[in-house]
Amino acid sequence: MSKVCMKITDLSVGYGDNGPILKNINIDLFEGQFIPLLGPNGIGKTTFVKSLFGLIDKKHGSIELYGKPIEEYSMNERASYIAMSLSESLNTGLMTSEEFVSLGILARTADPENLISKYFKKLDINELKYKQFNELSDGEREWVKLARVLIQQTKIIFLDEPMGHLDISGKVKMISILSNHTKETGASILMSSHDWSTIRKFSSYIYVIDQKGVFKFLSPEDLILTKKLNTIYPLQTNSMFEDNQGEISLKIEPIFTLDIESNNPIKTFWLKHALAKMGYAENHSNYLGVIKIYEEEFVLTNNRYKTIYELMREIKSLLAQL
């Protein structure tokens, strides 16, 4: 097993005289691990991350960084072990991305320009280098903020919602960059996220904070199999947990059924995916007929449709006549 870089024992954190937000946290952060931290909105993920750096006084317990309590490190020493990017608003004025990234360089470096270029290349964001930071899009900013964190070259990295503004391909790119980074440098990355759908696809282990503020370390699949996803993300009155997809989705009143004839399972899957949103159920008294799936088209009662879109328009008008 790799080395423990941070040992958190029996930690409770919170603000002011109000009771602790998070209680009894016991976690070991290992070198070379990239682990997402999931939890409902407002449960205290950011508070937790801030407390690990010593920015918030803890109520109880201990935080050890390489065997020594975090309080015994000076701010400067902490910054040389832990880099973090919080989702606070940044006042960057006329700063370019490059200048912003260079703020992360802690010590005098022989060739800072080269170092900066290296990280812009690593994240493949060279085109952002000379742009003014506050004129970037939200997604672009996340990349520049990540470069700023990585250039600090620390053993531990805390990221707060780095994927919040990224599109799907951006999310995949960030996850692959971060997991490569842990392999290359042996760094430990803790990343808070709201994006359950992405995380469950890519992460083997996750930290979760449930609605009661209890910490757990597990695989996302466990949450699905034990049907406990709703202990983390509360189910609304019109939402439900779908255990075959591992997602929370909208409850839709079943209003019709139809038969599907097909030998193409993928097309069948996505056709059902579309039908489900219209109120399709396996058994219902409203029977609309048979959809036959062919190579090039869908056929419903002798009418041919090239796309699911056209077919859904037709079904919608059929439903309106009911």
Next chain:
Amino acid sequence: MKNNFITSIRVPWHFYLCLLLILVLSMITLSSGDIDISLSEILLVFTGKGSSFYNQVIFELRLPRLLTAIFSGASLALCGLLLQTYFQNPLAGPFVLGIHSGSAFFVSLWILAGQSLGINFAINYSGMNTIIASWIGSLTVMAILFTISVKIPGKVILLVIGLLLGYFSGALINILVALGDPHEIKTFLTWSMGSFHRTSISELKIMVFILFISTLASLFIARGLNLIFVGEVFSKSLGINPKKIKIIVLIITSLLAAVVTSFCGPVAFVGMISPHFCRLILKTENHFQLIPYTVAMGALIAIFADLLSSFILPFGMPLNSVLGLLGAPFIILFLMKNKIGSYA
């Protein structure tokens, strides 16, 4: 690479251009006046070969005034830059935030109180005791601004509060003026219009000393300034304690404003405009570059304004009138260009 924030001081070439312009404007200032002195004669005076009359005019009248303009302009500009960083507000400055007025009030209070206690101060609004009174004033205003800015964040609100503080101390000053004797009032009013020509050599030494120390200290904390400019938690996460930096800034800015105010009166807008010009020209927020450049720019703007106020315009226009005529439209243009909403 053009700019970077790494821990080294990079002096931009604009800085040298600025120095050159300062030199040119200085020569013009020295040569013009009631008696015109030619450039060659100025050179003779500086090499020790000038006539005793010219020596007197240059060394006793024009040079002190020129140096006062240079150093107070530089001090105000540095003060403005630090305030803008401290409050993360591009429109902050010692005059706009009412810091000058706070100083002015304490200085006038000091003098009036001294009189009523029977102590006969020479009413020249300078010397060590007025610096202290002035400093108390600037620190008080800074402390109030700091407390309020924590409670009500907002960039325009800060300026409004500065304005109100200015009015408040202005009102108090008016009460003092109403109570004072006519001779004193005249001295006070001339002082309050701002001027570079009443400063003695010994006062200049104090000013240079404070400016020198402040510039060094600012360069010393430049990395911290770069970081607190971006954000408080941000700077902590990079190992800088924002409180330490802010206390140093508080001391430096209040000192700089106090010294200039007590020697030259409240000089408007130089502190706010100079850092702006530098930012716009260099297109950077890097204090390692901004500090030296802003200091030079402040000196340049002050000489220019002084030159305008005393020689170029047909009648001796008060310095603050010149600065007000230049500064106020600048602020309005700036606000319009940057859309005021983004600063609220």
